[in-house]
Amino acid sequence: MTNCPECDAPVGAKDRFCEECGRNLLVRATPVGGPDGSAAAQCACGSEDIDDDGFCEQCGRSQPVGRDRMEFVLPTIAGISDRGRRRARNEDSMAFGHVHARGVAAIVCDGVASSERSDEASQAAVDAANAVLVDALVEGSDPERATVLAVASANRAAGELARPEAQDVAPSCTYVSAMRTDSGVVVGWVGDSRAYWLADDGAKTPSRRLTKDDTWAAQLVADGVLTEAEAVNDRRSHVLSRWLGGDSGQVSPHVVTVVPEEGGIVLLCSDGLWNYLPEVEDLDAVRPRGAAPLEIARDLVAAALHAGGHDNITVVVIEVGVGRER
Amino acid sequence: MSAEFAVEVFQNEYLPEGAREVDAIVTVSASGVSSAPVSSADIAQVIIVDCSGSMRYPPAKLNAAKHATVTAIDALRDGVSFAVIEGTDTVRMVYPREQGLAVASTRTKLEAKRLVRGLTADGGTAMGRWLALADRVLARHRGGLKHAILLTDGQNQHETPAQLSRTLASISGHFTCDCRGVGTDWQVEELRKVAEAMLGTVDIVADPQGLADDFRAMTATAMGKAVGGVSLRLWTPEGAVVKFVKQVSPTVLDLTDRRTESGPRTGDYPTGAWGGESRDYHVCVQVKAAGVGDRMLAGRVSVLTAGGDVLGQGKVLAVWTDDSALSTRINREVAHYTGQAELAEVIQDGLEARKSGDVETATAKLGRAVALAASSGNTDTAKLLAKVVDVVDPVTGTVKLRPGVEDADEMTLDTRSTVTKRVGKP
Known part of the structure; x- marks a missing residue:
């Protein structure tokens, strides 16, 4: 016997809907507005006395509060979004959902620092996209089409935050999503948040990056103006050529589908991670093998924090492989 | 509240x-x-008048002190508790006659003023004893606002510095005390010690004629306290x-x-x-x-x-x-006040060196003070400094010590060295 996550009424193991409130028991997702990242009950110094602003009454250290560090776990998927060490707030957001026997969907959006309230933009975008993708999983509709619709919905949600008199700083964000169903993984993106396929050791399908950044530098590399090495050092390497938000216009995502024959993980992340671990080799060197998604996410975030944590870091890990999808 | x-x-x-x-x-x-003035019953003020022998000369000094005390009594709101104490090498209640406080009214103020006008000067100086009596008198006051004014013209000769320090340690925090030195025969450092311990102000009244206005202002400030x-x-x-x-x-x-x-x-x-x-x-x-x-x-x-x-x-x-x-x-406020604190320190050190004949140190310290006062816009202090040194270049702090500086000018600079300029709003 378990309980309904919505109304806490007892539900049977085979119930599809809660008899009490009618909630679909086969669907679970991150809460709208983001996972609750409230402070740990205990400071690292051992004190349990934390003041209203999140400072320890003993050692004075600030405890993570609100969006500073968000963690969430569902079956076969886990995510962490961390403020990092330099930024005053976390402008990244993540959302994901799990639909029993159908699959999972996940989105990472990175608020554009030069726009206003970009934390609100990224949160509105992931929540809007997640609703679309989870519905598509429930209904079994086409993942590629769902991804396009999710981006449109996310773009609208972020765009609604814009103030008419401040269009040039309209809240904006990047977008990357993944939908895992029985027929494969569909990845969609706008901007420079990335998706990677990280294969199990010894697999025939090698690890690889699934996305190409929508940045001016990446565009110049594609056009042969810059080499990869030059682009990394170019000040334009992070200047986005496409994004979501009030000043983005109509945006359709790049969409790719992968059909892995063997096991591995799909990693979604913001540039707070890939700035430190850009190549699949870098990621492969850090990630633990045979570990649960949350543990992998924690190790990756810790590596970025250890390397300096210059930006917000968001990591979502999705298990892919025979027998691991339930 | x-x-x-x-x-x-x-x-x-x-x-x-x-x-x-x-x-x-x-x-x-x-x-x-100002919207909710504190009740008169909450306030007590004690005035301590130096009546040592030196107050007789020049004769204008004791007269000015009496006049200032009378002015301060007039400035008391009816209902405020008050007392006047005479200080010499011993100490005596002037008004009320017995140890305690009177409540200000037309009648009590008249009586107090009559007794103040009859004060004569004789004897020595023992400020610790004066303050100890003021403390006993104010200890009876139930209200929260206790203020004293201490007027002196000389050095604390009938007590050791250690005795004064002990008294200050035992009464510090019981009431606030503003100190005034009249003339130029008192010691700045000594009176500053009293004022700092009692969280009050210290100032020089070089010309006795200025005392009455000063006493009125101090009393008005004390009446304006709320907590x-x-x-x-x-x-x-x-x-x-x-x-x-x-x-x-x-x-x-x-x-x-x-x-x-x-x-x-x-x-x-x-x-x-x-x-x-x-x-x-x-x-x-x-x-x-x-x-x-x-x-x-x-x-x-x-x-x-x-x-x-x-x-x-x-x-x-x-x-x-x-x-x-x-x-x-650099935080503007921190930088500004770090400079103002240094300004006070180099003035005091510079004057100390000047007194001991160390021209080199005095010139360096007071030069630094001139530069700090100029760069921070503390024009009041800059003016006082210019009476003690000839300023060659205020930016670099190049100065020459002035010969024949008036005692009053030197003491005024010393006394007011701790007055800072408020940080300017950007």
Whole structure:
């Protein structure tokens, strides 16, 4: 016997809907507005006395509060979004959902620092996209089409935050999503948040990056103006050529589908991670093998924090492989 | 409680890796006082008049002191408690005759003024005894606002410095005492010690004619206070050391050694009575070093009533960064008051060196003072300095000591060295 996550009424193991409130028991997702990242009950110094602003009454250290560090776990998927060490707030957001026997969907959006309230933009975008993708999983509709619709919905949600008199700083964000169903993984993106396929050791399908950044530098590399090495050092390497938000216009995502024959993980992340671990080799060197998604996410975030944590870091890990999808 | 307190903190919270010292200027402002004046019954004022033999010469001095005391009595609101004390090498109640306080009314004020006019000068100077009697008299007062004015013209000759220090230690915090030196035969350092211990002001009244206005103003200020016994409470994290807590505006007053422990990692510093006014404090805390990216509460400053009610609170933060653009940023308020505190120090050191005949040190210190006063826009102090040194270049602080400086000018500079200029709003 378990309980309904919505109304806490007892539900049977085979119930599809809660008899009490009618909630679909086969669907679970991150809460709208983001996972609750409230402070740990205990400071690292051992004190349990934390003041209203999140400072320890003993050692004075600030405890993570609100969006500073968000963690969430569902079956076969886990995510962490961390403020990092330099930024005053976390402008990244993540959302994901799990639909029993159908699959999972996940989105990472990175608020554009030069726009206003970009934390609100990224949160509105992931929540809007997640609703679309989870519905598509429930209904079994086409993942590629769902991804396009999710981006449109996310773009609208972020765009609604814009103030008419401040269009040039309209809240904006990047977008990357993944939908895992029985027929494969569909990845969609706008901007420079990335998706990677990280294969199990010894697999025939090698690890690889699934996305190409929508940045001016990446565009110049594609056009042969810059080499990869030059682009990394170019000040334009992070200047986005496409994004979501009030000043983005109509945006359709790049969409790719992968059909892995063997096991591995799909990693979604913001540039707070890939700035430190850009190549699949870098990621492969850090990630633990045979570990649960949350543990992998924690190790990756810790590596970025250890390397300096210059930006917000968001990591979502999705298990892919025979027998691991339930 | 008839005042509202606001606390503001100015600092650069960003520290480079490995740094441990956190500086902040804490501005405490009390407002809403005039809309709800404190009841007269709450206020007590004692006037201590030096009647030592030296007050006889020039004769205008004792007359001016009497006139000033009369003026101060006139300025008392009816219903306020008061007393007048005569100080010599011993001490005596002038009014009321028995040890205690009278309640101001037309009749009591007339009686007091008549007795003050009859004062004569004879004997020596023992300020500790004067203050001890004032303390006993004020101890009977139930209200929260206790104020004294101490007027002297000479040095504390009939007591050792240690005796005076002991008395000050035993009465400090019981009442505030504003000190005035008339003429030029008193010692600035001695009177400053009394004023600082009693959280009051000190000033020179070189010309006795100016006393009456000064007494009236001091009494009016005392009548305008709304809450007494206010303290600053400072919480610091484990392993932290409080380097100093200084009032830096309107005057420099080091409160570091005035701390009373009030809880774990928490201490209270007295600030005396408050009217509608604003004061700035410089707090410097050394914390345990932390890693880049860490945020720490380096201090929490609370304003408390004597009863322990928290009237306002501010936070001093520390954030470690490897971004030198952030960590090297100079906070205007901290820089300004660091300069003002140094200004007071170099004036006092410079005058001390000048007295002892060390021309080189005196020239260097007073030159530095001229440069600091000029760069911070402290024109009042700059003017006082110009009476003691010839300023060649105020920017570099190039000066020459003036020969034949008037005692009054030198003492005025010394006395007012601690008066700071408020940081300018950008």
